[in-house]
Structures are given as C-alpha cells and as structure tokens.
Amino acid sequence: MSGPITITSPQQLSTLLSSSRIVVVKFYNEWNAMSETISAVYDSLADQISRPGAVTFAKVNAEQQPQIAQSYQVASLPAFIIFKTGSVLQKINGANTRQLHEAIKRLAAEANSDEASDDFGGAGSSSGSGGAWLGASLPRGYTDVTDQVDVRGLDLLNADSEFGTVRTLFETSAPKSLGKGKGKGASTGGEAKPDWVESDVDEQLMLYIPFTSTLKVHTIQITSLPPTSNDDDDDDDDDDDEAPVRPKTVHIYTNKQHNLGFEEAEDITATQTIELKPSDWDAKTGTAKLELRFVKFQSVSSLVLFVADGEGESEKTRIDRIHIIGESGEKRDMGKLEKVGHDD
Template identity: 45%
Template sequence: MTDSLVQVTSKQQFDDLLSSSRIVVADFYADWCGPCKQIAPLYASLAEQISRPGLLTFVKIDSDKNQDLAKEYSVSALPTFLLFRNGKVIQKVQGANPTELKAVIEKLASELESLAEGSGSGSGSGSGPAWKGAEIPRGYSDVTSEIEIRGCELLNADDDAGPVRVLFESSKPSALTQGATSTAKDWVQSGADDQLLLFIPFQSTIKLHTLQITSFPPEGNTDVSRPGVIRLFINRTSNMDFGEAEDAEPTQEITLGPEDWNSEGTASIGLRFVKFQKTTTLTIFVQRGDGEADAVRIDRIKLIGEAGTKRDMGKLQKMEEDE
C-alpha cells in the first residue's frame, strides 16, 4: 500500500475520512478477484499522481473484511469504485474499466483544481481538513464545492481587497490566524458604499438549507462593518444591478445583529428550505452593513444543503440509474 492509498479497516475509519476530505474515491475489492488485481496498478498510479491531503483521498476497502460498508453502499460487483463528495456518493464505476475510471477521476481532479485556483500557497485548502466557521446542520453537507467559481461576479468590490474566489476557500481566514505573516488578502470588501452584490452559479441543481457568512472587520476601524441586511435571490441567469436588487421581491431577506455572529466570526443563516429546493444560481445582495460604516467586509461564504446531479455528466454514470 502506497502513502497515497489508505487501507480502510473499519466503518468508523471510513466515516472519519469522509468528513475530513472533500472528495473520497473508494475501491471496493477482494483478494480473490482477478479484475480487481488487473486494475489495481492503475488505481494506485492515479492515487499517487492526483491525491491531495484533505481534498482528494483514495482508499481501498476489502469487501470481505468490511461487509458492513459493502452492504451500506450496495456493492454487488467487484471491483466497484465509488466517488464521494462531501460525504455523499455522487458516481459509481463498476468493473475493471481503465478508460472510464481514469476519465472519471481526472475530471473530478480538474474540477477540484478549478475550485482551489488562486487559493495561494500559504493558505491553500490542501493543507488539511476544511476549516469550519460553524457547525453543519445534521443531515446536510457542505455544497460550496458545487459553485462554478469562474462564473461568479462581485459588484462594488474594493480593488485593494481580494478577488471573489477567496470567499469560497476552505482554509481558515487569515484574520483568525494569530501572528499570521501572509500578505494575501483573503477577504472582499465593498468600495463606494456599504453594499455588495454577489452572483453565484452552480455546477448542478442545489437544495440550499443554510448560508454561513464569516466577517472580520478590522478591530478599531469604524469605517468597515459586517453585513447587516442581506437579500437573497435564486435562479437569475446573470447578476442583477443594484436598482433591481433594491426593488425586486427577494426569495428571502435576513437582518443580522451582533448576537448572530459566533466566536469564529460566522453567522449561520437558516434558509426557508422549501423555497431553495431547485437552486441553479444564488444572488447575495448585502443591502447595508451593520451600523454606520462606509464599507462592508466578508471573509468566507459556505453553503450547506444537498447537491444534485451535474448538468454535464460526460461519461459519468448517474447514480439514479442504479436505484
């Protein structure tokens, strides 16, 4: 077993891996299985090339020794490769099919690189398990990885702060790191006034349950505040302008006060789940900051809910076909 491959010996160990790594690829095999042995070198090679601690983890599960896991995930043929995102199965590859397995994993790795693009070497999300600004509600998962980063647009952003992509980093905000020496600006801030307008497209249809926003205005600086009033809109085909965001009926409007922010600087906002069942885009309009400050700042945004099937599946096998 190489350093890039984790041999799973218990359900608890596997559950821990699912919670500590954003993406997990699991190879269910048996020692007596010829096709399993045939494809094992390719799987090990892919693990060696692509695995990233805390982000993309490759594991092997002996189905004979872990019959509880094989039963839980309905493994009926060997080998079976299951791909997990945020703890949930998103794809399945059955049999020793090198071409399909390689295509599936390389596509997944490419998407992961796109998400992590620009995160910086000092605070990259590959340095360990993702930072949590607040607890994730039971029964749901972090679906921030479903965001199409390149399609995001932020209006009224201060050019001296960070780009929009820093909002979705899984690393701990620099404002929380004592003695941090990094000069990277891993937050966004409004420019002309205390309004921000953020457009977020998704790679798949999302069910949104909770919006987590982290904000750390500089201590002693009364010119910058946390968001105070937020209006949410879903399924717009492009970003709104500020006039439209002011006048249109929002899907939900939220008012935040000092009591809503925890010790990690995060407000965990419960959404009207029935209204966010089929979300393809989310527009976040910070209508005003909390107080009289001239600018508003956001360090991180995390989205909690359930991810659907990607719209462009390519060769990937949809799980619904197996159910």
C-alpha cells in the same frame, strides 16, 4: 495527500481503526468490473481528503482477506464501510459514486469540525491536505457544497479593488485574520494582500454565484472579521479611514441568469431576506449562519446575495468567506460561458 492503505491482516485494520477518527474501507476483488470502475474515483477521494489521524482510506482485497470480509458481512462487491471512532457508521454497496462522494465529504467535514474545536470553540474546521475550512458546524445530513460554485461566472459589484477579489470569498483556507496577523492578508510577492472583500463607495455589495450543478441549499455561512478596538494593528490604513463592519441585511435571490443591478434588486422581491443580529456571529470564527427556508431553495442553479446595509453607521462592509451548505444534484450543461455585460 496519500492514497488508500492496503490492508493485509485483521490486526492491521484493527490498529488503523484505533488510530484514525474516520476510516473508509473499500472491499473489492481484481476481477470485478464495478470494482475497477470506481477505483479511480476512490483513489482520487483518498488523495484529496486523507489526513493523518483524522480521515484515512484503506482497501481490502476480499479474496485475499476473507476473514475481514466475513466479519463485516460483505456479500457483494464493491462495498464500502465507513467507520467513525472504530464503529461502523455506514455501508455503501455497489459503484454508487455519488452516494460515496456525499458520505465521505460529510464525514470529512465533521472530522474537520472536531479537529478544530480546540482552536475555534468547536465551531469551525481547519483546512488540511483535504477538506475545506468551515466557520460553523454543519447541519446534520448536509454537506459543504461550495466546491459546486462555478468560479468562472462569479460577479461582485461595488467591491474595493485594494482588497481581495470575488474568488477570495470562496477560498478553502481559513481567513488569515483568525491567525496571529489579525486583520492582515496573505503575503503575495512580499507584499501583504488582504484575503477578504470590502465594499467601495457605500456599504452595499451585490454577489452573483452560479453553480456547476443544481443544488438544494440549506444554509449559507458568511464569515466577516472586521477589526475591533482590541486589535493592535490598523491594517496600515490612515487613522481617519472608516473601519468596515459586518453585513446586516442580506437579500437572497435564486436562479438569476446574471448579476442584478442595485436599483433592479430593490424592485424585485427576494426569495428570502435575512437580518443578522450581533448575536448571530460566532465569537471565535466571525461566522453567521443564514438558515434558509429550505422549501424555497430546492432546485438552485444560481444565487444572488445583496448586502443592503451593514452594522452601525459605517459605509464599508467586509466579508472574508462564504460557504454554501446543502445537497448537490445533477451536473448542469454549462455550454459556452458568456459574460453578461451592460454595454449596448
């Protein structure tokens, strides 16, 4: 992680633009109140998202470097210019933190996708010092808003406790099964811990996802990497253990106050039901894109994903990662989080 680079000459900026895929430049002066207000936000984004050669943050004191400010027609401060491969892509004027944050997150995700193309066929993105791994490319104009998931309120029914927890699904790192140890989990305390979720008594899973802000949800990315006949290892399972499969039928419900029971879900009409085909799964990353009817997902405070069945005859379903793609809106007043139980 690193903060913004201070630009002291036009030559330095020119060199930077040629050495980093994406460059974000803040124009400011020290006496401008709005410049000072947004400074902490900008520095925080730089710390989170900067990656050498991919995403670089810089700052230009417009009074000390008038030539640079004039060359990019910077008239009011603060101002932000986003460059991609050396060309101006977007200008943002004023202390609009939301617009700045959304623009930078979108471009950082694009940079991740470009960077990972050699490893994952151009579909995914790798997690560096900033930016999360993605299993598929982003639709134009939308960002990965998985960071808006309220992890405190997540709930997963019918999950096998020998595997990962519900929070595993929203980890920002790439699944370990994409690496050399295919099918193996991350090592914790010297013991391999699977970094995916599997169903328990049958193939069904019920996942409740609350958000910290109201979202417009465009796409849900689901990554599932069950072992294949070509895998060398057997995940240390007994030979007669049933291999897990990918989800097939997924029912999606919006704006529920808590998770649904399995019988309850079957009695409620889903906001949308998607049936995944084998061809929907990317061969490199094991990711399928659930493209939603966007008009029905315009003001979403929570989602319930009901995996009703899986591919084939197996009674175990596996999910490695989930990403929510769309637009973030106003923060919700979460109040006191209370766990909803089923006891009387």
